[in-house]
Amino acid sequence: MPEVTLVGAVNLALARALEDDPTVLVLGEDVGVDGGVFRATDGLLQRFGSERVFDTPLAEAGIAGLAVGLAAQGFRPVAEIQFSGFIYPAIDQMASHAARLRNRTRGRLSCPMVLRAPNGGGIRAAEHHSESVEAFFVNIPGLRVVVPSSPTKAYGLLLAAIRDPDPVVFLEPPRLYRAVKEEVADDGRALPLDTSFVLRTGTDVTLVTWGAGVIETMAAADSLAADGVEAEVIDVACLKPLDMEPILASVERTGRCVIVHEAPLTGAPGAEIAARIAERGLMSLVAPLQRVTGYDTVMPLLRLEKQFIPSSRRVIDAAIRTLEYA
Amino acid sequence: MAVATFEIGFTRFLDRSGEAVQPLPAFASEAKALIPLYRSMTRLRMFDAKAVSLQRTGRLGTYAAALGEEAVTIGLASAMAPDDILVPAFRHQGAQLWRGVGLIDILAYWGGDERGSVAGPPEDFPVCVPIGTHFPHAVGAALAIKLRRQKRAVVCIGGDGSTSKGDVYEAMNMAGLWKVPLVFVISNNQWAISVPRQRQTAAATLAQKAIAAGIPGEQVDGNDVIAVRHAVDQALAAAREGLGPRLIEAVTYRLGDHTTSDDATRYRDDATVSSHWAEEPLVRLRRYLTAEGVWSKADEEAMQTALAAEIDKAVTDYLAMPPPSPQSMFDHLFATLPAELKAQRDALAEEEVLHA
Numbered sequence: 001m002p003e004v005t006l007v008g009a010v011n012l013a014l015a016r017a018l019e020d021d022p023t024v025l026v027l028g029e030d031v032g033v034d035g036g037v038f039r040a041t042d043g044l045l046q047r048f049g050s051e052r053v054f055d056t057p058l059a060e061a062g063i064a065g066l067a068v069g070l071a072a073q074g075f076r077p078v079a080e081i082q083f084s085g086f087i088y089p090a091i092d093q094m095a096s097h098a099a100r101l102r103n104r105t106r107g108r109l110s111c112p113m114v115l116r117a118p119n120g121g122g123i124r125a126a127e128h129h130s131e132s133v134e135a136f137f138v139n140i141p142g143l144r145v146v147v148p149s150s151p152t153k154a155y156g157l158l159l160a161a162i163r164d165p166d167p168v169v170f171l172e173p174p175r176l177y178r179a180v181k182e183e184v185a186d187d188g189r190a191l192p193l194d195t196s197f198v199l200r201t202g203t204d205v206t207l208v209t210w211g212a213g214v215i216e217t218m219a220a221a222d223s224l225a226a227d228g229v230e231a232e233v234i235d236v237a238c239l240k241p242l243d244m245e246p247i248l249a250s251v252e253r254t255g256r257c258v259i260v261h262e263a264p265l266t267g268a269p270g271a272e273i274a275a276r277i278a279e280r281g282l283m284s285l286v287a288p289l290q291r292v293t294g295y296d297t298v299m300p301l302l303r304l305e306k307q308f309i310p311s312s313r314r315v316i317d318a319a320i321r322t323l324e325y326a
Numbered sequence: 327m328a329v330a331t332f333e334i335g336f337t338r339f340l341d342r343s344g345e346a347v348q349p350l351p352a353f354a355s356e357a358k359a360l361i362p363l364y365r366s367m368t369r370l371r372m373f374d375a376k377a378v379s380l381q382r383t384g385r386l387g388t389y390a391a392a393l394g395e396e397a398v399t400i401g402l403a404s405a406m407a408p409d410d411i412l413v414p415a416f417r418h419q420g421a422q423l424w425r426g427v428g429l430i431d432i433l434a435y436w437g438g439d440e441r442g443s444v445a446g447p448p449e450d451f452p453v454c455v456p457i458g459t460h461f462p463h464a465v466g467a468a469l470a471i472k473l474r475r476q477k478r479a480v481v482c483i484g485g486d487g488s489t490s491k492g493d494v495y496e497a498m499n500m501a502g503l504w505k506v507p508l509v510f511v512i513s514n515n516q517w518a519i520s521v522p523r524q525r526q527t528a529a530a531t532l533a534q535k536a537i538a539a540g541i542p543g544e545q546v547d548g549n550d551v552i553a554v555r556h557a558v559d560q561a562l563a564a565a566r567e568g569l570g571p572r573l574i575e576a577v578t579y580r581l582g583d584h585t586t587s588d589d590a591t592r593y594r595d596d597a598t599v600s601s602h603w604a605e606e607p608l609v610r611l612r613r614y615l616t617a618e619g620v621w622s623k624a625d626e627e628a629m630q631t632a633l634a635a636e637i638d639k640a641v642t643d644y645l646a647m648p649p650p651s652p653q654s655m656f657d658h659l660f661a662t663l664p665a666e667l668k669a670q671r672d673a674l675a676e677e678e679v680l681h682a
């Protein structure tokens with residue numbers, strides 16, 4: 001089995017999808033000859049030709065809208081937005097059309113497209129290259145929002161997203177693109193969407209996160225374990241629709257919950273998860289729920305991004321607050 | 327030294343008095359062949375009038391009539407083959423009607439019932455309400471056709487206001503770049519709600535906006551259905567031959583309010599509007615047909631009676647539609663309804679039972 005990075009796994013999944021399904025297309029800015037600014041589409045043009053893998057003009061609304069038109073015609077476009085900091089014009093197309101085309105035509109047309117983008121900081125990038133935008137998408141009915149946290153997840157979830165008959169926004173943490181390698185069998189097997197994954201079992205506190213947050217959260221769990229505290233870690237992976245069952249089951253056992261994400265605090269998916277715990281698991285809680293998130297500030301330039309991104313120290317402190325509460 | 331120059335042509339066959347100003351294209355060589363166009367334009371006008379009156383009496387939601395612009399949508403739709411793809415905006419029910427969408431479907435949609443969205447050619451797009459956002463879809467659909475090497479084409483229509491939107495430039499740019507089989511039609515009715523064409527852009531024509539994208543652009547008299555039909559015919563033929571997209575600016579005039587929610591007297595005076603009634607598309611075609619001896623007063627009366635009956639029947643059927651089930655709002659969100667949405671749908675159903 002090859003050892004691949006997360007960006008390598010994205011590349012493997014794209015190649016696999018292009019290989020298996022002639023309706024799959026890969027498009028976006030610089031995805032062709034250049035192979036994408038992060039190399040996610042490296043080699044795909046050479047392998048599959050310019051009718052399957054092609055550069056688009058520099059036009060984010062146009063890219064998303066083009067994908068809507070292709071998808072309505074039965075293609076499965078996988079469109080890349082170069083950085084999620086530039087995704088805002090495409091949100092109009094996703095909200096106004098991609099997410100509602102099936103409903104709008106009562107099932108006559110559908111929109112099996114994927115909009116991929118690097119999403120999040122920690123790569124010392126320039127302004128507007130480190131945003132976390134998932135909150136904008138989870139409020140859109142008719143969309144799926146998926147965030148991979150490892151090479152294995154990236155491969156399996158991207159394949160699932162491409163094969164899904166409805167539009168999926170696939171937000172890849174660039175901080176993880178080359179952080180770790182995993183053995184990924186290029187066997188074409190998808191992982192399930194709409195599923196939260198338990199990454200680590202534990203009975204003392206539930207840590208809920210997604211994407212790059214998994215790194216600091218798992219590190220926090222390890223150091224808590226060294227102090228005899230067993231944390232359960234849940235990777236939400238699909239932010240919409242939200243699979244609350246593993247989270248509620250865990251909170252029922254632990255009575256304590258910390259939600260960790262890099263996106264700014266207010267109105268982010270963490271708030272939704274907290275609300276659902278309040279609705280369905282409030283009586284299990286023995287301590288106030290904690291959130292460890294990016295601040296409600298503009299994403300700082302690179303000198304301060306470390307302070308913005310939740311550290312494992314902040315996660316540990318929050319977990320301890322829940323443990324010390326009662 | 328000029329490094330680029332351009333020229334925007336203008337085409338008209340029938341002037342306002344219904345006189346041919348140049349030899350007519352082949353499809354119009356027999357005046358009789360124009361009767362279906364005349365009938366469809368009249369049908370659209372009568373239907374629009376009925377829809378507006380339904381709105382006024384609380385039996386329809388907001389409605390955008392095409393009063394004065396009938397030649398644009400009927401002209402373009404009559405040029406399309408059944409398997410071409412229409413990508414319309416919200417005032418282009420004329421093209422939908424020509425392509426087989428029922429009067430009742432249009433009433434249902436504007437009456438707020440999703441069931442009005444089902445009918446129509448299987449690959450046509452629904453009418454687009456956000457201005458200009460449908461243009462990139464047309465490029466995607468046309469690229470799909472090109473990738474499959476099919477001899478079909480896409481027709482995308484928007485208003486003069488839409489040409490100010492970025493989506494429209496982005497779409498024209500992509501379409502020109504990839505030479506996709508696509509015809510853009512701009513129904514320049516001189517108004518975007520209260521903003522007149524001259525305050526929308528400093529460009530001398532809207533057609534020339536295509537030139538910057540490497541696409542031929544031309545103007546036609548949008549009140550002359552022969553001119554619209556002919557230009558779209560030619561553009562579609564070129565598109566099918568792989569010659570790429572074209573843009574046709576059909577110059578017309580919005581004779582009515584923007585929609586039933588609008589009061590145009592707030593921003594334009596009646597005298598200006600009245601002067602444009604002299605150019606409207608139905609009268610000039612009727613004059614021509616009459617002069618050619620293929621249309622009589624009796625024909626006109628018989629047609630209007632038949633159309634009125636058809637429209638009345640559609641209205642009766644529309645008003646008799648049972649209300650949609652509340653749960654139907656969940657029916658087509660996803661191919662398979664996710665668990666969390668099933669729970670929301672069940673909650674709605676329970677609510678309905680509790681408060682029935």
Ligand SMILES: Cc1ncc(C[n+]2csc(CCOP(=O)(O)OP(=O)(O)O)c2C)c(N)n1
Pocket residue numbers: 417455456457458484485486487488489515517518519580584
């Ligand atoms: C993106 C967007 N902005 C604003 C509106 C509100 N609006 C509806 S129609 C309209 C004017 C459109 O003018 P034009 O494109 O010329 O089409 P027409 O109404 O004349 O057919 C406006 C501003 C809208 N529907 N979509």
Ligand SMILES: [Mg+2]
Pocket residue numbers: 485486487513514515516517518519
């Ligand atoms: Mg207008």
